[in-house]
Amino acid sequence: MKPSIFDLSHDELKKILTDNKVSGFGATQIFDWLYKKWEFNPENWSNVAKKTREFIQEQYSTELNKIVWNGLSKDGTRKFLVKMYDGQTVEAVAIPARDRLTLCVSSQVGCAVGCTFCHTATQGLKRHLKTGEVVGQYMSVQQWLFDNVGPEEKLTNIVYMGQGEPLHNYENMKRATEIFLHERGLGLGQRRITLSTSGLVPAIEKLALDFPPVNLAISLHSARNDVRTEMMPINKVYDLDRLFAAIKKIPLKAHRRITYEYLLADGVNDTMEDVVALAELLNSKESKINLIPFNEFPGSKYKRPSEQKIMWFLDQMIKRGFTCTIRTTKGSDILAACGQLKSEYDKVNLWNKDEGPVVIPSIANNVVQNQTTR
Ligand code: SF4
Known part of the structure; x- marks a missing residue:
């Protein structure tokens, strides 16, 4: 090949x-x-x-990766299943918001990190995606949007938040980022790309040395080591002390902040103790907090907190001077969970050429996450 x-x-x-x-x-x-x-x-x-x-x-091959399935949510989110050259598939999600159309891309087939709230983790790591397969998700989805929606349907932003830990696939993600940014390539601005990591410390230390400067999001999920280790086993190796020692070495340009993703799980990381620990750990001037209320799926060990609890947590962080937002769940009415999505698609032919995607209610009703919540 x-x-x-x-x-x-x-x-x-x-x-x-x-x-x-x-x-x-x-x-x-x-x-x-x-x-x-x-x-x-x-x-x-x-x-x-x-x-x-x-x-x-x-x-060389100049062929685009094939889109083998897509689903449209009521809120405009579109999920794509993209087939790689060896038949493996990964998901990419186009998420509209105001003046943006963001593509969430995958970096690996499966993932080795093993976060306990994530469906992709149950697949284990199958392989890294090549540079062309990361760039290819963007190219294939954009081509599909041009052909099926219209020339005005342009992707404007990219987040590395799909399947996989992008920094585990460092060199390929670095080269893909160079192509996304290069004036002769896709020419996207640095602020239009966000790299999200679970906290692979050696790779974070390397970021400042040779990775193109893009927005950075850290999946924190708890400011307490015992709780974070329960949610993210990577914390056993790279605990909060090691993680934040690495983060402090990243030179932040003026007015730029690191985003901390915080998945809120009922009774796990949403107490006053958690609020206090989070406020002590982060610097309000250099951090943004993005709260992600957990969406349950069959077999998940966590539960979503009540709306009242979510708003209480938000309020506590804002009172302490933080910029804090809640990520709205998008695409919950289409087949959307990492891992589950892929394995279910393999079993049945969900693509009907004339009528579009076929949704199997028993799966669709159960699926809630539209991207990994690393
Ligand atoms: S949340 Fe991200 S890093 Fe964690 S297991 Fe899932 S894909 Fe991997």
Whole structure:
């Protein structure tokens, strides 16, 4: 199988073309065709030398990943199942909000981190996604939206919050980010990309050295080590002291803050003790807190707190000077949970070409999370 052209950064493509004695200038033209003109057939790259086009056709695949299923929620959220070249599938979710259309992409097939509130964790890690498979989720979904919704349906933001721990797949996510940001690539602004991590400390320490500067979200979920370890076994290895020692080394540009994701689970991390610990741990000027009320699923060990409790927690953090928001659950009426989504799709053919996605009520009614809550 040929490697994907979407695996390559601009500089890598330029070097490959130069090393193989075809024009290095072709890299810029090829990037223009792929990422600006959305033309994936090398035969139509009219300003690229024939020798260069032939070289690309022989050595690389320019095909997009296939969307094998999609579902539309009442709130406008669209979930896509994207098939990789080896038949593995991952999910990507397009989430509309005011003037934005954010794509939540996956970084791995499955995940090794094992958070106890997450369906993806039950799959274990199958493999890392390649750079081209991360970029490919964006390209395939955008192409699908252009073809099926209209040219105005443009993705504007990306979050790395789908299946997988992005920093466990560091090099591929770094290269994908370079392509998302590169002026000859997709040209997205740094503030339009958010990397979310469960707290892989060695990789966080490396971020400041060589990862493109994008927004950072940390999945905290508790400011108490014992509770965090129960929810996220990674805390046994990289506890709060180690995590925050690494975070403090990240140089924050003026007016930029780190977002802390906090999944609220009834009776687990939503008490006054938790409020106090959280307020002591975080600096209100450098942090934003995003509360995510837990959405139950069959077999889940946690419960969603009452609305009153959620509002109480929010109020407590705001009173203490924090910028604190509640993430609204989107896409709860479509098949939406990580892991469960994928395994159920494998068993049945859910795609009806003429009528669109077929929803199986027994699954749809049970599924609540629209993305991992790392
Ligand atoms: S929440 Fe994220 S890091 Fe944790 S197991 Fe799920 S996919 Fe992995």
